[in-house]
Amino acid sequence: MEKLGKGLYRLAVSQESLSQELQDILRHSGVASPNHLHEARRRLAEDFLPLIDSLHRLAQALAQQGNGALAEGAGVIAAKGDAYLAALGVEVIPSTGRRFDPRLHQALQVRPAPPEMEGCVVEEIVRGYRMGEKVLRTAQVVVAKGG
Amino acid sequence: MDNIIGIDLGTTNSEVAVIQNGRPVIIPVDGDKILPSVVGREPSTGQLLVGKPARNQYIVHPRHTVRSIKRRMGQREKVFIGNEPYSPEEISAMILRRLKSAAEAYLQAEVKRAVITVPAYFNDLQRRATQQAGEIAGLEVVRILNEPTAAALAHGLTRQEDQICLVYDLGGGTFDVSVVERAGGILEVLASHGNTALGGDDFDQIVLRKLVEEFRQAHGIDLAQDLRALARMTFAAERVKIALSDAPFAQASEEFIVTKDALPLNLIREVSRQELENWIGPLVESTRESLERALADAKISREKIQKVLLVGGSTHMPLVWHVIEETLGQIPHAEVDPALAVALGAAVQAGIIAGEAVDMILVDVAAHSLGIEVLHLWEGLYLPNAFSRIIPRNTAIPARKSEVYVTSYDFQDAANIKIYQGEHEIATENTLLGEFRFEGLTRAPTGQVQILVSFDYDASGMLHVKAQERGTGSTRELTVKTLGTGRDGTEKREAGVHDTAAGQRRVHSAAAASPPLQAPETSRPVAASSQSSPVLARARAVLEREVGENRKKLGEAVVRLEQAMASGSSEVAAREQTVLDILYEID
Ligand SMILES: Nc1ncnc2c1ncn2[C@@H]1O[C@H](COP(=O)(O)OP(=O)(O)OP(=O)(O)O)[C@@H](O)[C@H]1O
Ligand SMILES: [Mg+2]
Numbered sequence: 001m002e003k004l005g006k007g008l009y010r011l012a013v014s015q016e017s018l019s020q021e022l023q024d025i026l027r028h029s030g031v032a033s034p035n036h037l038h039e040a041r042r043r044l045a046e047d048f049l050p051l052i053d054s055l056h057r058l059a060q061a062l063a064q065q066g067n068g069a070l071a072e073g074a075g076v077i078a079a080k081g082d083a084y085l086a087a088l089g090v091e092v093i094p095s096t097g098r099r100f101d102p103r104l105h106q107a108l109q110v111r112p113a114p115p116e117m118e119g120c121v122v123e124e125i126v127r128g129y130r131m132g133e134k135v136l137r138t139a140q141v142v143v144a145k146g147g
Numbered sequence: 148m149d150n151i152i153g154i155d156l157g158t159t160n161s162e163v164a165v166i167q168n169g170r171p172v173i174i175p176v177d178g179d180k181i182l183p184s185v186v187g188r189e190p191s192t193g194q195l196l197v198g199k200p201a202r203n204q205y206i207v208h209p210r211h212t213v214r215s216i217k218r219r220m221g222q223r224e225k226v227f228i229g230n231e232p233y234s235p236e237e238i239s240a241m242i243l244r245r246l247k248s249a250a251e252a253y254l255q256a257e258v259k260r261a262v263i264t265v266p267a268y269f270n271d272l273q274r275r276a277t278q279q280a281g282e283i284a285g286l287e288v289v290r291i292l293n294e295p296t297a298a299a300l301a302h303g304l305t306r307q308e309d310q311i312c313l314v315y316d317l318g319g320g321t322f323d324v325s326v327v328e329r330a331g332g333i334l335e336v337l338a339s340h341g342n343t344a345l346g347g348d349d350f351d352q353i354v355l356r357k358l359v360e361e362f363r364q365a366h367g368i369d370l371a372q373d374l375r376a377l378a379r380m381t382f383a384a385e386r387v388k389i390a391l392s393d394a395p396f397a398q399a400s401e402e403f404i405v406t407k408d409a410l411p412l413n414l415i416r417e418v419s420r421q422e423l424e425n426w427i428g429p430l431v432e433s434t435r436e437s438l439e440r441a442l443a444d445a446k447i448s449r450e451k452i453q454k455v456l457l458v459g460g461s462t463h464m465p466l467v468w469h470v471i472e473e474t475l476g477q478i479p480h481a482e483v484d485p486a487l488a489v490a491l492g493a494a495v496q497a498g499i500i501a502g503e504a505v506d507m508i509l510v511d512v513a514a515h516s517l518g519i520e521v522l523h524l525w526e527g528l529y530l531p532n533a534f535s536r537i538i539p540r541n542t543a544i545p546a547r548k549s550e551v552y553v554t555s556y557d558f559q560d561a562a563n564i565k566i567y568q569g570e571h572e573i574a575t576e577n578t579l580l581g582e583f584r585f586e587g588l589t590r591a592p593t594g595q596v597q598i599l600v601s602f603d604y605d606a607s608g609m610l611h612v613k614a615q616e617r618g619t620g621s622t623r624e625l626t627v628k629t630l631g632t633g634r635d636g637t638e639k640r641e642a643g644v645h646d647t648a649a650g651q652r653r654v655h656s657a658a659a660a661s662p663p664l665q666a667p668e669t670s671r672p673v674a675a676s677s678q679s680s681p682v683l684a685r686a687r688a689v690l691e692r693e694v695g696e697n698r699k700k701l702g703e704a705v706v707r708l709e710q711a712m713a714s715g716s717s718e719v720a721a722r723e724q725t726v727l728d729i730l731y732e733i734d
Contacts, residue, residue, distance in 0.1 A: 054402060061403045061411040102189065102196055102204035109374055110207055119191065119207075125378050134178055138199070140378055143207045 045088045046136055049129060052081040056127075085129070093128035095121045095139040104128060106138040113144030120144050151260040151289060151501045152250045153493025155297070156239065156277065157184055158217040159319050162490035163246040165254065166498035166505060171301070171491040176249040180487065186241045187212035188228050197245040213238050218343075220280075221273035239280035247284055261286040262497040264489050267293045267325045267339035289500050295325035296334045297492030298458045301483045304329055311337075313441070313452045315471060315479065317434065318459035318486075320346040324437045326445040326452070338444035340437040347388070347461040350427045354384040357426060358399060358416060366412055368405055376404050380414070391420045392463040395551040395599070424466050431466050438474045455479040460486045468539060480541045482512050516540045517602055517610060517629065520565040520574035522555045522665040528702045530709060534567060534574040535666050537602045549601035551617070555665035558590040563661040564600065564614055568629055573709065581627035584661050585614045588621075598664055604629070683708060686726050689733065697733045704729055 055078040062071035082092075093104050100107065100121055105128065113122055121141045128139025153171070155162045160181040163174045176182045176198065187201040188194065188211050196204065196212075205212045211229050216238040225232035243261075250258045265277050274291050281288035295314035304310055310329045316322065323341025327334055358380060359370045370376040383399040390397035396419050403411040424431075442449060455471055455478075462468075462485045471479050483491060498505040516536045523533035537550050554562070562585045569577025589596050596616060603611040608629045615622040686705050693701060704726045711718040 057403045061406075064406065064409070064411070100204075100207060102187075102200040106203040107206040108378055125375050138203060142374065145207060 041088050042131055042134065042136070045085060045090045045129070045131060048081070048085060048088075049137060052078070052085060053127070055081050088131075090129050090131050090136065093130055093135070093139045095124045095128065095141050097121065100141070100143045104130070104135060104138060105141045105143075107143045108140050109142045110145035111142050112146050115147050117144040118147065149260070149501065150250070150254055150256060150258055151262065151497035152247070152258055153297075153490055153495070153497045154243065154246055154261050154263045155294070155487075155490035155493060156217065156242065156263055156265070156280075157318075157489075158215050158321055160184055161242055161246060162487060163250050164487070164490040164494035165250060166494050166501070166503050169504050171494035171498070171505070173487055173490060174246075174250050174253045176246065182242065182245060182249075184217065184242055185212060185214050186216075186228070186238055190229060195241065197241055216242075220276045221270065236276050236280040236283055239277065240283035243281055243284035243286060247286055259285070259287055260289050260497075262290045262292050262493045262500070263288055264292045264294045264297045264493050266323060267295055267336040268323070268341070290496055292493055292496050293325070293327075293336050294458070294489050295323075295327050295336055295339070297490075297496065298456050298483075298488045299327045299329070299334060299492065300495040301488045301492035302454070302456050302480065304334065310453050311447065311451050312454040312456055313438075313475065314456045314458055315434075315438070315462060315467070316341075316458035317461040317467060318346050319348050319461070320344070322346060322434055322437070322459075324434070324441045326441050326447065328445075337447070338441045340441040340444065342433070342437065345430060345433070346459070347385075349430060350388055350423075350461070351381070351385045353426050353430075354388055354418070354423065355380055358384060358414070361416065362404075362414060366405075366407060368407055368412070370405065370414075373405055376401075379404065383414075387418050388423065389463070391418065391423050392465065393547060394549045394601075395420045420465070428466070431464070431470055434467075435470055435474050438471070449475045452477070456488070457481045457485045458488050478516070478540050480512070481543050482541070484543075511544050511606060513538050513540055513542045513544055513546065513604060513629075515568045515578075515630070516570055517566070517568050517580075517604065518574075519552075519600060520563075520567060520663045521552060522663055524665065528706055530706065532574045532663070533666065534569070534572055534577060537600065538604055540570065542604075545603075545605045547601065547603045549599055551667060552598050552600060552664035553594040553667050554588060554591070554596045554598075555593065555662055557592050559593075559596070559662065560588045560590050561586040561661040562588065562598065562614075562664045564612070564623075564625075565663065566610070566612055566625070566627055578630060580610065580629060581612075581625055583612075583614075583623060583625045585616075585623045586661075588616055589619060594665065594667075600664075682723050682726055682730070686730055689730060693733065697729075701726070701729050701733065 055074065059071060059074035059078045062074050065071070095105055098121055100119055105121060108125055111122055120143070122144045123142040124139055125142065126137070126140035129136040150165055152174070153164045161184050162181050163176070164171050165174055173180050182198045183202045185198065185201040185205065187196045187204055187208065189196060189204070190208055190211050201212055205214065210227065213226055213228060216226065216235050219226065219235040220239065222235060226235060226238055227233070247258055247261070261281055263277055263281055265274055269277070278288045278291055294316065298314045298316070299312055304312060304327070312327050314325045314327060316324065321341065321343050322345040323339055325339040326337040328337050363369050370380055379401050383401055387397045387399045396417055398417045399414060401414045404414045405412050452475060455475055457479050462481070468479060495505050517538040518534055518536040520532050521535040523530040523535070535550065535552070538546055538548050563582060564585055565574065565582040566580045567574045567577040568580050571577050585598065588598070599615045599617055601613045601615070603613070605611070609626055610629050611624065611626050613622055613624045683705065686701060690698060690701055690705065704722065708719070708722040708726050711722045
């Protein structure tokens with residue numbers, strides 16, 4: 001539990017510094033061109049990604065512990081993070097079960113699977129994100145190959 | 148106007164640049180400054196992939212993906228993408244075509260001509276192959292340029308006559324060092340040496356292995372067997388390595404890295420720069436030999452080198468600066484982003500060929516080293532008022548760097564932090580910029596309290612200094628104005644201390660009462676500068692090999708001489724004579 005507490009504290013601290021950054025950007029946005037604003041939003045989103053990853057891992061770890069209410073709560077926080085990213089215009093790149101697409105996915109490993117899965121993503125290791133056409137982070141995945 | 152582009156066609160990554168408004172700029176490719184030098188075809192659609200997508204599919208379709216084609220240039224054997232054979236030139240052309248079209252999109256104009264760089268050690272065949280690759284891509288290659296020459300151009304070496312500089316290039320996967328001379332308006336590579344299998348990737352692997360091994364010993368779990376954990380750790384290892392270029396400590400913190408007996412385990416490990424340097428030391432040290440061989444091959448002594456230029460991302464590491472300074476006796480230059488210097492230099496060459504006026508591209512650098520006064524334990528002797536460098540001269544600014552120090556005597560509860568600017572190893576020989584007293588340190592035996600001193604140097608020449616006791620939140624800050632920040636070397640004589648805390652100036656008078664901090668035993672002393680006495684230099688060398696009574700006698704005389712020199716005392720001559728006498732006896 002202490003570990004969890006520390007983890008949450010760290011998250012809170014990083015959240016605080018990011019909000020500060022957001023405020024700075026907003027303060028300066030009066031003079032920024034739409035392009036700069038878009039760029040600032042993208043950078044903000046990129047900085048936020050590791051934090052969102054951590055939130056999801058927290059929720060998952062609690063769920064594995066069978067820690068019902070806490071896991072649920074953490075899940076809610078993680079979902080809020082996702083919603084925040086969505087508001088910035090960030091989309092999750094779908095991977096598991098899709099055809100492997102090197103423009104969106106980076107293969108870390110291949111794994112034998114039934115023939116009908118050949119060339120498809122069988123596991124997502126790191127979630128990918130995009131903002132319009134721009135891939136912020138490719139999804140890192142395991143791809144089915146050879147059965 | 149007919150644009151000529153400059154291309155750094157690299158083993159791992161490639162970049163393209165052009166002169167715009169008289170300055171070289173990097174042209175983005177798909178929003179990135181660098182394009183991975185990888186090509187392939189999607190087996191299902193047959194579609195050509197260049198850059199990141201090709202790299203992304205390598206693990207799934209290795210037979211349809213080609214990496215590191217640069218290592219094959221000039222060879223006859225075909226390279227296969229699936230069942231289709233290609234010459235190395237044709238593969239390189241695919242990369243060049245991608246760069247060309249990125250440039251055309253950026254410039255909104257057709258691009259027909261290019262300058263392409265190659266390693267200095269490329270032979271005629273390899274150079275011709277590179278030229279051909281350009282032609283296949285629809286580019287007239289107006290010049291094949293040596294990479295170190297490009298770096299020299301990026302650093303403005305077109306301006307001065309009769310210059311000799313040394314280019315030290317340590318990237319992700321390759322290392323080389325070249326001696327470049329400019330004489331009669333022509334830049335020439337006099338010698339080149341290196342190791343085509345040494346770079347930052349090796350350092351990452353070492354850090355990764357150490358962390359994985361420690362975790363295995365602590366928890367009995369091999370993280371390398373867990374793909375998810377391994378992916379995170381690989382990323383963390385590089386991040387820690389990079390952070391340690393600017394700070395003495397960095398943390399790898401990965402929560403819930405694996406599950407053991409249904410319980411999640413965290414990996415939280417602080418790595419010190421000292422540890423990193425112990426791990427990768429032998430690899431970085433090995434570059435020393437190449438430095439020496441390049442000098443020998445060029446038949447010049449190290450004093451003839453006017454400037455040392457840095458290329459490659461790994462040259463951000465302080466250990467690299469240290470090896471260079473120790474081997475060549477001078478601080479290297481990093482005015483141009485080392486990862487982009489070659490491409491920018493290629494663009495400069497292109498601009499010269501096109502007859503364009505090319506302006507300076509150098510960013511601001513610290514004109515002098517910045518640091519604090521410390522007590523240094525050296526060869527078993529205490530050197531008072533030693534200068535501990537925190538931001539070395541020639542570092543690109545803005546810069547933020549920090550170092551760790553310890554208390555210098557038992558139960559020291561206050562320290563005097565004096566900020567100096569200059570190159571002398573004795574702090575008081577440099578310019579005092581300001582000082583403050585750090586009180587309320589935890590009382591503990593010598594060396595047990597650690598104080599992190601951070602320097603934040605901004606583009607306007609203001610230096611923000613922060614001292615912080617590790618483990619407690621206790622901090623003290625001061626902002627000072629430095630003298631002369633620009634590359635033009637003009638000294639801006641506006642010395643003066645600007646305190647952040649009002650009324651702090653009054654504290655200064657009391658400051659002298661507190662001793663300075665001590666450099667940790669593991670730290671490196673600032674290399675002797677040319678200003679110090681030759682007698683002293685000789686004495687130090689002798690001291691290295693002496694033991695027993697002689698060592699003690701000489702050591703004491705050296706310290707007394709240093710003190711006299713530091714304070715500018717009239718005793719200098721007499722004390723120098725004493726050292727000489729002892730030297731004469733034992734040397
Ligand atoms: N601040 C830093 N401190 C230490 N290493 C760094 C830093 N920044 C980047 N690097 C390292 O620099 C390397 C990349 O450098 P660079 O982009 O010059 O390589 P490259 O051109 O792709 O490699 P090569 O020329 O060997 O093919 C990576 O290993 C990266 O971790
Ligand atoms: Mg390179």
